Amino acid sequence: MTVRPPLASGLADTIVNDIIAGRYLTNAPLPSETDLATESGLSRLTVREAVKSLAAKGVVRVEQGRGTFVNPSDSWSVLDPVLLLARSNRDGDRLALPRMLIEARRVVEVAVAELAAARRTEADLADMEHALRGMRSAAAVADVAAFVAADIAFHQYVLDAARNSFITSLFDPLSRILQLTRHQTSAHEPVREHAIGHHQQILDAVRAGDPAQAGRVMREHMTQTEQDMDIYVLDPGAAMLALRAGDSEVAPRRRARG
Known part of the structure; x- marks a missing residue:
């Protein structure tokens, strides 16, 4: 039986794929939590968990009052x-x-x-x-x-x-x-x-x-x-x-x- 990954992990993978595809450019902002939740059909809490996991791996950075931005790929964790x-x-x-x-x-x-x-x-x-x-x-x-x-x-x-x-x-x-x-x-x-x-x-x-x-x-x-x-x-x-x-x-x- 195939075990599905947690929803937040799946969303994090989707965001990474979108970055690779050029949908979100380096140093450009991600959509807001509300927009990501609407697009993915997931809760804002799940979106927040996904973004938090990506921030921990260096994929994105959260700038208080400004939003969440894509980091250059050389800042991403090489152990994931x-x-x-x-x-x-x-x-x-x-x-x-x-x-x-x-x-x-x-x-x-x-x-x-x-x-x-x-x-x-x-x-x-x-x-x-x-x-x-x-x-x-x-x-x-x-x-x-x-x-x-x-x-x-x-x-x-x-x-x-x-x-x-x-x-x-x-x-x-x-x-x-x-x-x-x-x-x-x-x-x-x-x-x-x-x-x-x-x-x-x-x-x-x-x-x-x-x-x-x-x-x-x-x-x-x-x-x-x-x-x-x-x-x-x-x-x-x-x-x-x-x-x-x-x-x-x-x-x-x-x-x-x-």
């Missing part, structure tokens, strides 16, 4: 998946922000892999093996959603094995965006094959307790991911649009930490 789509479409280069995400992952996950190799337990290794089996099983039947879930779970288990709550806090906001970008690339069979091979190498290095090797193969995985994106992803906006906020979430299971 819908806004990632919007900025990519609006800025012209649809791969620019996904490339930035890979850069951020390279900075964080290479170090995470090194820490995981030094600190992993047998339970961590079992979790990683479980996720990798899930990737192989999903790939065998071309189940992209299950493959992405297992892929993201694998990386979460490597992050768990690093045992650094500060790094976890830094990486958590990227998880939803990572889900979207992995759907873009993992829809292609060669990409799934590449990912399985690299994840096996990461697991082997972490199991061997070799931080240098773990960091090296994680870096190679990031490089391969970027190359696959350039080769196979022609329209990342279309993939992200299909997975907008309100759709299914990827939630890898987590062990309780003592």
